Amino acid sequence: MSVPQHEIQDRIARLQHKCVEQGIDGCLITQNVDLYYFTGSMQTGYAFIPAQGEPVYFVRRSLTRAAQESHVRVEPLGSFRQFGETLAAHFPHAFASTRPVLATEFDVLPVQLYQRFVELLPPSTQWVDGSMLVRETRMVKSAYEVAAIRKAAQLADAALEDAASYICEGMTELELMSRIEYTFRMQGHHGIMRMRGYNQEIITGMVGSGAAAAEPSYFDGPAGGRGLSAAVPQSSSRKPIAAGEPILLDIGCNIEGYVIDQTRTLCIGKLDAALQTAYNLSEAIIRRTEEQLKPGTIAETLYFQALEMAKEGGLEAHFMGFAADQVKFLGHGIGLEIDELPVLARGFAYPLQPGMVIAVEPKFTFPGRGVVGIENSYLITDTGFEKLTISREGIITI
């Protein structure tokens, strides 16, 4: 299944509209995921999208494959040293002003490559950060994109149910995680998931049981997991799963480039009362959040509201990680990457819009004991939301 042509045209038109609004003459797209989003292909090269007119995808390799996949005109990149001349020749309009303004993805583009562009393009070029321009264009999903996420959600549910039937006392986190990943991969999971943030990585999520799930982590989420070594300090460890402890299954997969993110809490036997209370609060938060999931709600208010509920429940220090290791958000956009806009956090004043897809993940961390919580992914619709996650809620008792 390839990206429909009208979809690519619409994406480019939306980016161009923003360019015109912001006085930008053109966007130089360099990152693989952004290239795929705007062309339908992910080969090595750079796409130039002028504020007006037809874009070009300059490809180094593989030109053949790019020509098959891209809905944007493909041309050979040719000599990189001539790239400035190539661009100026193709886009006289964009370079017509005495001080052309070009945007590129400062959030991901490495300094070395950026400095080459600065060297090669006309010295009059004024470079600006196009990260938000690109990320905001990608923030609102089409029906085509939502269809892929919906498919990924079905796989996540199947993997969860399979894991629930497979899990047993004494099995290690890693054994259960291996099984989940195998289930995903056999069904068409791409084998990698993508994060945009510098140094951020994600595996297929994690099985995190008891104390191992509650270990502090660099990972930009409420629970990262102990991991197998300090070299990849996240996800599942070799800890055996015990009865009576919370088992967090925070799992995701990548279908046709699109990711899903969902969490369920399992327990072999009975969870103790304090953890059950915390779990119940996570469900209460997600229900209260759902009431606000509709066009116009300001993203950050959902975080404030959740934080208020955690405080009222006396669990503020445990909310979204413990104490100094807490993260300060309630959820995040998902799409081609797992860390998309909008973030449900202070400073993100976006009003929700139809087409946004957001993972909401209230969780509570108890050092030495475990993490409990729930995470659903939602599509914002014209009138409210559609829950894309189809898995059953509540503690899943084994």
Added chain:
Amino acid sequence: MSVPQHEIQDRIARLQHKCVEQGIDGCLITQNVDLYYFTGSMQTGYAFIPAQGEPVYFVRRSLTRAAQESHVRVEPLGSFRQFGETLAAHFPHAFASTRPVLATEFDVLPVQLYQRFVELLPPSTQWVDGSMLVRETRMVKSAYEVAAIRKAAQLADAALEDAASYICEGMTELELMSRIEYTFRMQGHHGIMRMRGYNQEIITGMVGSGAAAAEPSYFDGPAGGRGLSAAVPQSSSRKPIAAGEPILLDIGCNIEGYVIDQTRTLCIGKLDAALQTAYNLSEAIIRRTEEQLKPGTIAETLYFQALEMAKEGGLEAHFMGFAADQVKFLGHGIGLEIDELPVLARGFAYPLQPGMVIAVEPKFTFPGRGVVGIENSYLITDTGFEKLTISREGIITI
């Protein structure tokens, strides 16, 4: 297993030696893999390594975990806005000159974060690209590092033999790949492998059969594979494996941060004569290469020699990809990342040194028919080499 303390001290001493030689006052280490290499921990933060004296790892999150793992002194990052003052206060010597020279990883550091550093640090700072400094320090491996790679090589062999016993006609590439990944993961593979190059990604390698293996690819290797969709255009596809076609198992795993990379060619039944001849040439190239795998050999000469052999065999157009989609190298260093130094390619004039670990991968691509070849990983020793790859050679006939 954590990185031994003396190991970290040695790495820092080698970097500092290079800094002094190159007139650099200090290195600001920002990338997760480099942080792990120089501290033993991979939490969110930045390490400052002065040309002389003790480094500090400034950590945002998780401070607790960094303090447990790091052999470098850990301090809270505190307010990022004050980072310039923090550094100047900790490292008066490095900032003593009127024009302190600081190196950082321009090959991976995004422009946005770099601009923040430029803003926050003294305006007199002269920033230089420290990529090669860091990569050259990491190029020579210790016994500790080689031990992890050796372990990964054993797992790769076990996964290969398991795959050879499991494979059958009609099975899809994806089914076999899922099985290989499951085998790896159960044995402690971290679930991700790392590449340093911008936009480069790798899964666990690939099962590539017949025409699917030979499809052109952006992937920076001789064969990338068809993949499941244009969104992740590499690795295995849903193509069923047929008898009589070459099946490339280019697989790797990540053990305690360290990767292995090996390739074997399999065939259900008999391979046709032309492909067998090409395979034989790949083995002849690897044997000739082995004769030169010893201290003092200049890295690029191994590529030239292999290219010459491909020409003599009349297979130049098929060597390391086909025609316009060829890559221009014979091998690459491996370690914490799969694309390390030295590269066996034009322009890499490094003399081989004891401790280098290099994957050598002569392969031949036949569009519509498949890819044949072999890939072994080698350690350069004082007198020659040790083959780290332990798998049997020759076409593996099923």
